[in-house]
Amino acid sequence: MAGIPLSHGLLVAVVLFALGLVGVLARRNLVFMLMSIEIMLNAAGLAFIAGGARWAQPDGQIMFILVLTLAAAEVSVGLALILALYHRLETLDADAADKLKG
Amino acid sequence: MTVAALFFYVFASICVASAVMVIASRNPVHSVLFLILAFVNAAGLFVLMGAEFLAMILVIVYVGAVAVLFLFVVMMLDVDFTALRQGFLNYLPVGGLVGVVFFGELVAMLMVGAGALAPGAAKAITDPIPPLADVTNTEALGLVLYTRYAYYFQAAGVVLLVAMIGAIVLTLRHKPHVKRQNIADQVARTKATAIKIRRVKPGQGI
Amino acid sequence: MNEASALYPALPELILAGGAMVLLMIGAFGGERATSPMLSYAIALLVVAGLAIAAMPDERVALFNGSFVVDGFAKFLKILAVLGSIGTLWMSGDFLADPDRRKFEYSVLILLATAGMFVLISAGDLIALYLGFELMSLSLYVVAAFDRDNVQSTEAGLKYFVLGALSSGMLLYGASLIYGFTGTVKFAGIAQEAANGGIGLIIGLVLLFAGLCFKVSAVPFHMWTPDVYQGAPTPITAFFASAPKVAAIAAFVRVSFSAFPAIAAQWQQIIIFVAIASMALGAFAAIGQRNIKRLMAYSSIGHMGYALIGLAAATGEGVQGVLVYMAIYVAMTLGTFACIVSMRRNDKPFEEITDLSGLARTNPAQAFVLSMLLFSLAGIPPLAGFFAKFYVFLAAVKAGLFTLAVLGVLASVVGAYYYLLIVKIMYFDEPAPAFDPMGNALRSIVAVTGLFVILFFAYPGPLVEAAAVAAKSLF
Numbered sequence: 129m130a131g132i133p134l135s136h137g138l139l140v141a142v143v144l145f146a147l148g149l150v151g152v153l154a155r156r157n158l159v160f161m162l163m164s165i166e167i168m169l170n171a172a173g174l175a176f177i178a179g180g181a182r183w184a185q186p187d188g189q190i191m192f193i194l195v196l197t198l199a200a201a202e203v204s205v206g207l208a209l210i211l212a213l214y215h216r217l218e219t220l221d222a223d224a225a226d227k228l229k230g
Numbered sequence: 231m232t233v234a235a236l237f238f239y240v241f242a243s244i245c246v247a248s249a250v251m252v253i254a255s256r257n258p259v260h261s262v263l264f265l266i267l268a269f270v271n272a273a274g275l276f277v278l279m280g281a282e283f284l285a286m287i288l289v290i291v292y293v294g295a296v297a298v299l300f301l302f303v304v305m306m307l308d309v310d311f312t313a314l315r316q317g318f319l320n321y322l323p324v325g326g327l328v329g330v331v332f333f334g335e336l337v338a339m340l341m342v343g344a345g346a347l348a349p350g351a352a353k354a355i356t357d358p359i360p361p362l363a364d365v366t367n368t369e370a371l372g373l374v375l376y377t378r379y380a381y382y383f384q385a386a387g388v389v390l391l392v393a394m395i396g397a398i399v400l401t402l403r404h405k406p407h408v409k410r411q412n413i414a415d416q417v418a419r420t421k422a423t424a425i426k427i428r429r430v431k432p433g434q435g436i
Numbered sequence: 437m438n439e440a441s442a443l444y445p446a447l448p449e450l451i452l453a454g455g456a457m458v459l460l461m462i463g464a465f466g467g468e469r470a471t472s473p474m475l476s477y478a479i480a481l482l483v484v485a486g487l488a489i490a491a492m493p494d495e496r497v498a499l500f501n502g503s504f505v506v507d508g509f510a511k512f513l514k515i516l517a518v519l520g521s522i523g524t525l526w527m528s529g530d531f532l533a534d535p536d537r538r539k540f541e542y543s544v545l546i547l548l549a550t551a552g553m554f555v556l557i558s559a560g561d562l563i564a565l566y567l568g569f570e571l572m573s574l575s576l577y578v579v580a581a582f583d584r585d586n587v588q589s590t591e592a593g594l595k596y597f598v599l600g601a602l603s604s605g606m607l608l609y610g611a612s613l614i615y616g617f618t619g620t621v622k623f624a625g626i627a628q629e630a631a632n633g634g635i636g637l638i639i640g641l642v643l644l645f646a647g648l649c650f651k652v653s654a655v656p657f658h659m660w661t662p663d664v665y666q667g668a669p670t671p672i673t674a675f676f677a678s679a680p681k682v683a684a685i686a687a688f689v690r691v692s693f694s695a696f697p698a699i700a701a702q703w704q705q706i707i708i709f710v711a712i713a714s715m716a717l718g719a720f721a722a723i724g725q726r727n728i729k730r731l732m733a734y735s736s737i738g739h740m741g742y743a744l745i746g747l748a749a750a751t752g753e754g755v756q757g758v759l760v761y762m763a764i765y766v767a768m769t770l771g772t773f774a775c776i777v778s779m780r781r782n783d784k785p786f787e788e789i790t791d792l793s794g795l796a797r798t799n800p801a802q803a804f805v806l807s808m809l810l811f812s813l814a815g816i817p818p819l820a821g822f823f824a825k826f827y828v829f830l831a832a833v834k835a836g837l838f839t840l841a842v843l844g845v846l847a848s849v850v851g852a853y854y855y856l857l858i859v860k861i862m863y864f865d866e867p868a869p870a871f872d873p874m875g876n877a878l879r880s881i882v883a884v885t886g887l888f889v890i891l892f893f894a895y896p897g898p899l900v901e902a903a904a905v906a907a908k909s910l911f
Contacts, residue, residue: 141612144249144268145605146329146333147246148605150253151252159258159261160258162300165601166265167249177276177279177281178616182616187615187621191615193287193375198570200390200393201392201393201570201574202570203300204299205397208400208401211303378500385568388548389570396578399541399578400578
């Protein structure tokens with residue numbers, strides 16, 4: 129089978145992770161921030177699977193199942209928080225949430 | 231360059247391109263759709279890396295549940311699309327700088343250090359795990375998930391419970407004027423409490 | 437040995453998780469009426485779990501292929517975490533009494549968060565670490581936003597969530613890199629591979645530490661702390677400042693010593709930088725704060741810096757110092773926050789420092805204990821806070837880190853300024869209107885922590901020795 133080296137798998141993960149990071153830091157809309165976090169978690173999962181493939185263990189894939197579960201849990205709590213904030217402020221702009229400054 | 235390798239790079243580049251669109255697009259609905267595209271391509275990468283079961287799970291859980299949850303929220307919240315772009319440009323320099331620095335460091339680490347640091351970094355990652363001759367991928371995961379990793383499995387279950395409680399606590403609001411069905415009250419109703427017999431004299435009304 | 441008794445070391449976790457589910461059932465069927473008895477049930481469960489921990493043997497036991505480790509170190513810190521959670525629930529009575537907030541889920545979430553801390557403290561590999569973090573953090577995000585009709589509370593929860601999710605993403609990515617380069621997530625396995633690990637492993641370590649720094653709110657990942665402390669309801673802020681910090685420091689110490697002893701020289705540098713930056717920020721940024729909860733946030737950032745000095749020493753004595761520090765820190769924090777919770781007039785909370793002015797005349801007993809707690813936070817002898825700092829500085833000096841110890845002393849001198857300022861306001865300013873009388877629960881917390889802080893010097897032996905035993909189990 130043709131060899132795709134581990135470093136290329138990790139490279140894809142790095143690019144995705146960096147994109148997610150930029151998204152969280154640059155976008156001010158909370159839904160976009162949450163989606164960027166999803167991309168970051170997916171990148172970490174990809175790196176786990178690539179690692180598992182490189183060491184020929186099923187462990188990396190088990191990690192991904194857990195990452196997936198926890199990411200779903202995180203999304204549901206995040207969206208619930210967003211709904212609660214929207215209920216109060218009628219906006220999703222993170223900069224409008226500025227009651228706490230000192 | 232074989233077919234598998236070709237597909238790897240195709241999936242990888244589409245995945246990255248759609249991730250760019252997720253963070254750059256103006257409309258949250260488009261963003262969610264690109265997120266779905268990114269995940270589907272990631273699923274393709276998973277298949278190439280020997281994780282068929284996870285590829286299917288990714289499509290079912292992420293695309294089927296998480297992305298749709300995003301769509302629900304985006305549609306429910308009636309976001310003002312025109313106002314959304316502004317902030318992006320203000321924060322892009324800082325965010326972009328951090329991202330580029332981070333990306334550069336990690337790539338440098340992978341490229342320069344790959345040979346030296348991880349003897350196996352050049353090892354192929356497209357062989358199926360475990361070797362398909364023994365068991366299928368799904369079976370292999372099932373064999374360890376409920377035995378060696380039962381602890382993780384249970385702990386993840388508790389995390390999901392917390393997420394469920396959290397979502398309910400934060401969003402469930404009992405509105406006082408909504409009529410609700412109370413089964414216990416309905417069952418507890420007896421003839422004595424439910425009906426009243428009045429003796430009405432003919433021709434007089436109550 | 438049959439299967440059930442093999443699970444004995446995980447008994448405290450099972451008590452908390454199982455108990456939380458039972459309470460959830462009681463709450464679901466009991467409705468609002470169940471809220472206040474629920475608080476006592478939850479405290480009872482925590483006490484039982486604490487006793488179960490205390491009854492565990494000190495030897496190292498590993499369960500589930502080494503994912504779950506119980507040893508002296510875990511015992512010590514779990515008991516601390518339980519005490520922090522009990523203290524929080526103990527002071528939450530008034531907060532939950534308000535009809536808008538009478539929700540039984542509060543106790544359940546605190547119990548599950550504590551279970552997450554246990555998983556974290558006992559983590560024997562990176563995945564258990566991540567799971568513990570998520571279990572703890574998800575509960576914390578929700579309780580931060582618990583007062584959902586209050587915009588500040590929701591905002592605090594959301595800020596905490598976004599930055600927390602970012603940090604757990606970093607932690608997870610670090611873990612995946614470490615796995616990719618070593619082929620294992622077990623701390624013991626990583627320790628074997630780390631010796632010949634290269635840059636990849638170091639990058640993974642840095643990302644992992646970034647996630648951990650966030651949870652202990654150490655500089656440069658501290659930005660969320662003041663906002664979340666200010667916005668969250670006060671009993672919950674007390675919770676954030678106590679138990680989760682203990683668990684996160686535990687994870688920090690355990691990862692450093694059991695997974696990366698081979699590259700101690702590298703992580704030591706990171707920790708030294710983080711410790712210095714946190715101490716400096718804690719000392720300088722707190723000056724000029726007017727909200728007492730914000731001030732406590734900067735104070736806690738500084739305290740995490742001091743605790744990390746012990747870790748930077750990378751010796752058994754250093755770990756002992758960290759453990760003593762955390763124990764005393766939890767006591768001081770709970771006492772101080774109990775005083776802050778009691779700052780209410782006509783059932784409305786007041787949070788400005790000036791609201792405390794002249795407290796010595798309106799409530800001399802509270803003013804006295806609060807000033808003792810503040811002196812202790814400042815590290816003035818012979819109070820407990822002095823000994824906490826003394827042990828970590830001593831460990832740093834013995835490990836040859838003179839500069840770090842000197843900077844630590846300087847930072848605590850600067851930091852003493854703002855604590856003393858509050859004491860001055862309480863004793864020498866014109867009295868503000870008196871606060872509502874303190875409830876018995878708050879009074880008992882203030883009394884117990886005050887006595888501990890004042891009398892620690894007379895009898896430090898048991899705590900210090902217990903910490904020494906606990907520290908030894910890591911080496």
